[in-house]
Amino acid sequence: xxxxxxxxxxxxxxxxxxxxxxxxxxxxxxxxxxxxxxxxxxxxxxxxxxxxxxxxxxxxxxxxxxxxxxxxxxxxxxxxxxxxxxxxxxxxxxxxxxxxxxxxxxxxxxxxxxxxxxxxxxxxxxxxxxxxxxxxxxxxxxxxxxxxxxxxxxxxxxxxxxxxxxxxxxxxxxxxxxxxxxxxxxxxxxxxxxxxxxxxxxxxxxxxxxxxxxxxxxxxxxxxxxxxxxxxxxxxxxxxxxxxxxx
Amino acid sequence: xxxxxxxxxxxxxxxxxxxxxxxxxxxxxxxxxxxxxxxxxxxxxxxxxxxxxxxxxxxxxxxxxxxxxxxxxxxxxxxxxxxxxxxxxxxxxxxxxxxxxxxxxxxxxxxxxxxxxxxxxxxxxxxxxxxxxxxxxxxxxxxxxxxxxxxxxxxxxxxxxxxxxxxxxxxxxxxxxxxxxxxxxxxxxxxxxxxxxxxxxxxxxxxxxxxxxxxxxxxxxxxxxxxxxxxxxxxxxxxxxxxxxxxxxxxxxxxxxxxxxxxxxxxxxxxxxxxxxxxxxxxxxxxxxxxxxxxxxxxxxxxxxx
Numbered sequence: 001x002x003x004x005x006x007x008x009x010x011x012x013x014x015x016x017x018x019x020x021x022x023x024x025x026x027x028x029x030x031x032x033x034x035x036x037x038x039x040x041x042x043x044x045x046x047x048x049x050x051x052x053x054x055x056x057x058x059x060x061x062x063x064x065x066x067x068x069x070x071x072x073x074x075x076x077x078x079x080x081x082x083x084x085x086x087x088x089x090x091x092x093x094x095x096x097x098x099x100x101x102x103x104x105x106x107x108x109x110x111x112x113x114x115x116x117x118x119x120x121x122x123x124x125x126x127x128x129x130x131x132x133x134x135x136x137x138x139x140x141x142x143x144x145x146x147x148x149x150x151x152x153x154x155x156x157x158x159x160x161x162x163x164x165x166x167x168x169x170x171x172x173x174x175x176x177x178x179x180x181x182x183x184x185x186x187x188x189x190x191x192x193x194x195x196x197x198x199x200x201x202x203x204x205x206x207x208x209x210x211x212x213x214x215x216x217x218x219x220x221x222x223x224x225x226x227x228x229x230x231x232x233x234x235x236x237x238x239x240x241x242x243x244x245x246x247x
Numbered sequence: 248x249x250x251x252x253x254x255x256x257x258x259x260x261x262x263x264x265x266x267x268x269x270x271x272x273x274x275x276x277x278x279x280x281x282x283x284x285x286x287x288x289x290x291x292x293x294x295x296x297x298x299x300x301x302x303x304x305x306x307x308x309x310x311x312x313x314x315x316x317x318x319x320x321x322x323x324x325x326x327x328x329x330x331x332x333x334x335x336x337x338x339x340x341x342x343x344x345x346x347x348x349x350x351x352x353x354x355x356x357x358x359x360x361x362x363x364x365x366x367x368x369x370x371x372x373x374x375x376x377x378x379x380x381x382x383x384x385x386x387x388x389x390x391x392x393x394x395x396x397x398x399x400x401x402x403x404x405x406x407x408x409x410x411x412x413x414x415x416x417x418x419x420x421x422x423x424x425x426x427x428x429x430x431x432x433x434x435x436x437x438x439x440x441x442x443x444x445x446x447x448x449x450x451x452x453x454x455x456x457x458x459x460x461x462x463x464x465x466x467x468x469x470x471x472x473x474x475x476x477x478x479x480x481x482x483x484x485x486x487x488x489x490x491x492x493x494x495x496x497x498x499x500x501x502x503x504x505x506x507x508x509x510x511x512x513x514x515x516x517x518x519x520x521x522x523x524x525x526x527x528x529x530x531x532x533x534x535x536x537x538x539x540x541x542x543x544x545x546x547x548x549x550x551x552x553x
Contacts, residue, residue, distance in 0.1 A: 049436065071436055072440045075436060075437055081436060089434075090429060091429060100426045100437060101438075104438035104439055110419070112415050112418050112451075115418065116421065161437075162438060
């Protein structure tokens, strides 16, 4: 297990958004987290990346307890995330968007003195991230000027640029057209194997086709875990999630 | 050499012919102040209404060192830069804990704290009367009492400041600060300790403010209470916005416009700040990039018209 949570709980006042969730992510796998809106999936991501500290419980990454480690430190350990709502640097070029991310996890030498163009290895890593998502031809365009679909790809590229070991993808296909969605799925599938991926997604066809394992959340709790086939047959999952549609 | 630098060099040579050397010196030292303020405002996206804290503190400390302790100008400048950076470190540390409106109010409130300290501490600062009698000691035989020699000295330090600031904004640090301005959450998520970088911007900006403050005290031979007041803090923000906060040269142009206008108009018309007010409203409503943007637009129109 490269990433594990042990009974983590996050409460906001009276609301328990994440309730005693114990989750194990196998290295190299693509592990999806599904559940209805408000199930606590994004909150779980915020806990894993250190955006929030959990109310109780522990998070272990690569045998190391990272509970309560702030977000900027977690990024350096090799956990990178993408956001459900596009969170890029709007007036930066696409290249600069990924450049800052790859600079962050590489050297800090010459921080305030050396010209930003004088880091060939950072630039190479940044270009590679753009190539990985197919945006290399638009490197010099501004992030706010590209389409929503391309911004979703950039969102992913920023996460990749930090050279992570584990990628946390929060609904990478949110708001995409069927065509763009298909492209995103093939992108994610292309990343499979190179990174350990934790994926939040609503679109069932995507989940079932790419996941190695699936965990199901409902009202903050984990109610099931298994392979796509097992999840599809699980009666409790059907009742809580899929059942809502069938019934 | 690039065009802006050539323009600045020409201005440095022409300016003392057009205006009094004292005003010309004030333009460049205020530009140094603006360069520091703009690292926060334009690059990091932090509106600080407390830049006079660092400017004034440095002016008082260096003024006192030169006047009472007989320290030479070089040491006074070094001390001023140090005081500017140190006061900015303290103020910045407290301010970066909050964001948005609370951040702005904190910079303002701490400025007031320094202001009233200076106001009350009359034995050192002279309170409302200011600290008069700040000398302009010579450095290795060069007599700064000659206004033109002092002007050359200020211009030189301005060029040095501009070079340093250019290096900083072109460095990774410059990009990181802009990334924080663009999206703080993402900057944190990709691995930058955002409060620490904001603090760094404060300290660098404070050092520039400190240098400007000492030059100001030496220029006028007095540290007026105004130099540490929120009026000065407002002025530098104001000048930067008029010039254009989005670029390195914006505050330089802003300082030019602001100081020239205020010095030339104040003798003609007592209500001259009205003009600045109108200019400010115009910039905020129609020209967010200030004079720099206006220049770009004009030159675009000009080149496409041909």
